[in-house]
Amino acid sequence: MTEPRTLLAADLDSQTLRVVRAIADTGSITAAAARLGYSQPAVSQTVRRLEQRLGMPVLTRVPRGALLTEAGDILARHAATVLRSIDSAAEELAKLAGLRTGWVRIAAFPSASSTIVPRLIERMSADYPGLRFRYIEAEPPEAVQTVRDHTADIALTFSYPGDPDDPHGASAAGLTATPLWREDMILILRRDAGAGLSPDASPLALDSLAGAGWIAGCPRCRGHLLHLCAAHGFTPSIDYETDNVSAVLAMVEAGLGVALLPSLALASVPLPANVVARHPATPDSRTVHLVSAEASHRVPAIAATIAAIDALDTSAWGLATARS
Amino acid sequence: MTEPRTLLAADLDSQTLRVVRAIADTGSITAAAARLGYSQPAVSQTVRRLEQRLGMPVLTRVPRGALLTEAGDILARHAATVLRSIDSAAEELAKLAGLRTGWVRIAAFPSASSTIVPRLIERMSADYPGLRFRYIEAEPPEAVQTVRDHTADIALTFSYPGDPDDPHGASAAGLTATPLWREDMILILRRDAGAGLSPDASPLALDSLAGAGWIAGCPRCRGHLLHLCAAHGFTPSIDYETDNVSAVLAMVEAGLGVALLPSLALASVPLPANVVARHPATPDSRTVHLVSAEASHRVPAIAATIAAIDALDTSAWGLATARS
DNA sequence: TCGGCGGCATAACACCGGGTTATGCTGGGC
DNA sequence: GCCCAGCATAACCCGGTGTTATGCCGCCGA
Numbered sequence: 001m002t003e004p005r006t007l008l009a010a011d012l013d014s015q016t017l018r019v020v021r022a023i024a025d026t027g028s029i030t031a032a033a034a035r036l037g038y039s040q041p042a043v044s045q046t047v048r049r050l051e052q053r054l055g056m057p058v059l060t061r062v063p064r065g066a067l068l069t070e071a072g073d074i075l076a077r078h079a080a081t082v083l084r085s086i087d088s089a090a091e092e093l094a095k096l097a098g099l100r101t102g103w104v105r106i107a108a109f110p111s112a113s114s115t116i117v118p119r120l121i122e123r124m125s126a127d128y129p130g131l132r133f134r135y136i137e138a139e140p141p142e143a144v145q146t147v148r149d150h151t152a153d154i155a156l157t158f159s160y161p162g163d164p165d166d167p168h169g170a171s172a173a174g175l176t177a178t179p180l181w182r183e184d185m186i187l188i189l190r191r192d193a194g195a196g197l198s199p200d201a202s203p204l205a206l207d208s209l210a211g212a213g214w215i216a217g218c219p220r221c222r223g224h225l226l227h228l229c230a231a232h233g234f235t236p237s238i239d240y241e242t243d244n245v246s247a248v249l250a251m252v253e254a255g256l257g258v259a260l261l262p263s264l265a266l267a268s269v270p271l272p273a274n275v276v277a278r279h280p281a282t283p284d285s286r287t288v289h290l291v292s293a294e295a296s297h298r299v300p301a302i303a304a305t306i307a308a309i310d311a312l313d314t315s316a317w318g319l320a321t322a323r324s
Numbered sequence: 325m326t327e328p329r330t331l332l333a334a335d336l337d338s339q340t341l342r343v344v345r346a347i348a349d350t351g352s353i354t355a356a357a358a359r360l361g362y363s364q365p366a367v368s369q370t371v372r373r374l375e376q377r378l379g380m381p382v383l384t385r386v387p388r389g390a391l392l393t394e395a396g397d398i399l400a401r402h403a404a405t406v407l408r409s410i411d412s413a414a415e416e417l418a419k420l421a422g423l424r425t426g427w428v429r430i431a432a433f434p435s436a437s438s439t440i441v442p443r444l445i446e447r448m449s450a451d452y453p454g455l456r457f458r459y460i461e462a463e464p465p466e467a468v469q470t471v472r473d474h475t476a477d478i479a480l481t482f483s484y485p486g487d488p489d490d491p492h493g494a495s496a497a498g499l500t501a502t503p504l505w506r507e508d509m510i511l512i513l514r515r516d517a518g519a520g521l522s523p524d525a526s527p528l529a530l531d532s533l534a535g536a537g538w539i540a541g542c543p544r545c546r547g548h549l550l551h552l553c554a555a556h557g558f559t560p561s562i563d564y565e566t567d568n569v570s571a572v573l574a575m576v577e578a579g580l581g582v583a584l585l586p587s588l589a590l591a592s593v594p595l596p597a598n599v600v601a602r603h604p605a606t607p608d609s610r611t612v613h614l615v616s617a618e619a620s621h622r623v624p625a626i627a628a629t630i631a632a633i634d635a636l637d638t639s640a641w642g643l644a645t646a647r648s
Numbered sequence: 649t650c651g652g653c654g655g656c657a658t659a660a661c662a663c664c665g666g667g668t669t670a671t672g673c674t675g676g677g678c
Numbered sequence: 679g680c681c682c683a684g685c686a687t688a689a690c691c692c693g694g695t696g697t698t699a700t701g702c703c704g705c706c707g708a
Contacts, residue, residue: 070420077413089398
């Protein structure tokens with residue numbers, strides 16, 4: 001004769017409620033067991049355990065089945081609410097799993113904003129109409145930081161060869177950084193500036209521009225330019241600094257200098273008539289990376305987005321698959 | 325790498341939801357564990373199991389705690405509903421257990437309707453204002469049947485000594501029948517009828533009424549009368565039959581005959597002026613029983629009612645505690 | 649920059665809740 | 679009076695869900 005301690009909500013788990021509800025619906029333990037896919041004793045014992053936890057009977061056994069007691073009625077009534085809520089939770093989760101809902105937050109560098117990102121989101125939205133997206137434009141270090149602090153799920157970054165703080169530095173945390181594409185660096189100069197140097201569309205020796213004025217962009221891009229020129233034996237005179245690609249082109253067009261731009265930056269703005277793009281004689285490139293939290297790969301919407309990034313056709317932007 | 329099968333609602337038990345909710349509230353696994361009274365690994369593992377059932381992460385681990393993912397958000401949101409519902413079920417059950425709510429259905433024989441039953445319900449209502457009662461008047465066999473088929477929780481019955489179908493016959497089922505009180509049988513006759521026989525208030529030999537006309541009530545009462553008279557060597561002439569006590573008294577008053585009534589029957593109607601009640605010289609009694617379903621004794625409201633019946637002061641009705 | 653600390657994960661283990669099959673009992677209907 | 683439907687019990691088994699002990703990692707403060 002165990003002392004019936006005070007009732008705890010912990011005594012009521014959803015499994016038990018499911019059983020009570022099945023009995024209420026079917027009117028017998030045996031039928032409830034059949035409906036739930038259990039053996040009859042399983043249900044019988046579940047009820048018995050419940051009853052001894054509650055300290056009072058939940059159902060009265062009658063010759064052809066079982067009737068709920070008042071306590072059983074209470075349980076069955078609330079079971080409806082509980083199970084309905086659990087079912088709808090399961091349904092929402094199934095929608096997440098089935099990519100019929102979900103958010104994906106993306107961070108990327110400026111020149112991706114007008115190329116890769118819109119194409120990606122367009123594609124994903126077409127394939128999975130339920131998914132929603134957020135986008136934050138950020139330079140690589142900040143973009144990685146957004147992933148690290150869970151402000152974004154996915155970051156697109158770039159790194160120059162030999163870059164000390166390239167995105168791989170992030171992999172120490174739970175982050176992964178995988179190279180996506182190799183992006184050619186292209187020299188931008190006024191048509192007449194390079195006129196005497198070599199035929200129009202052919203590669204151009206970098207050091208032939210040693211004496212030119214230079215227009216540079218973000219700090220890391222400027223750093224790369226300095227590094228690259230040093231390897232070619234000169235120090236560029238960087239006279240103008242701007243991140244703005246249109247501004248760079250206008251400056252070049254105005255004859256203020258030359259620039260070294262990644263091909264993505266050129267993909268979304270038309271080249272002014274008397275401005276030309278020439279590959280350096282010794283090819284130069286940077287690499288676009290995808291940075292994401294390891295754990296997030298199990299989030300269906302994020303995994304699908306990553307897959308879509310991999311599947312993007314980037315040939316129009318001058319991107320080549322990265323060999324890592 | 326287990327294949328993430330489709331999500332089942334069965335994967336979501338209330339215990340897990342409780343954990344998710346605690347994490348959502350506290351912001352860390354450790355704090356949630358403390359709040360739930362678990363060890364930290366218990367919660368950690370609960371989450372891990374949940375995640376592998378869902379096939380997607382539920383929370384993202386951050387340096388100083390954990391953040392919910394979208395899936396975790398869904399769970400936490402529904403957990404609120406589920407747990408609220410479970411809590412309110414527990415609360416209602418606690419009210420049942422605490423006798424602050426509940427129904428008790430009573431069946432009893434007619435002469436209890438105007439004596440024991442109102443007193444009992446009055447008493448119970450005073451002690452437990454939340455309890456509600458239903459009452460059905462029924463002769464013993466029917467009253468036992470109401471308990472058997474769960475139309476009533478408690479039946480008050482009576483049985484005459486040697487009664488073949490007394491309530492004990494019911495004990496074969498899950499029913500119990502316990503004797504409560506011994507109820508004296510009393511002879512009712514007109515003052516002048518017994519005048520020459522013995523002093524007014526003294527016991528009266530039954531066979532002194534052998535020649536009188538008799539007024540009898542319910543079938544079992546009539547049966548008892550026949551049995552009793554046979555033991556005294558005569559067969560009564562039963563001229564009138566009615567269950568109605570007032571009618572019996574009026575008939576006696578009118579000189580139509582004499583009657584043998586249980587003391588409870590006399591408790592609620594005044595004896596007409598020229599009608600007297602006399603004990604038989606050889607005392608005769610019947611026994612009042614309580615019949616109830618074994619299992620119902622664990623129902624608090626019913627147990628309390630039975631206790632209240634035991635505690636009733638029945639001296640005013642001429643009932644003596646039964647010796648079983 | 650290094651040690652302390654807060655927080656999570658993992659390992660190893662124990663328990664019992666909750667399932668199974670086999671079987672018995674009871675009450676009702678043909 | 680026998681058969682059948684339905685519930686209970688026994689005996690057993692497994693895995694979910696706790697426990698403690700321990701390790702790793704990232705942050706913070708001296």
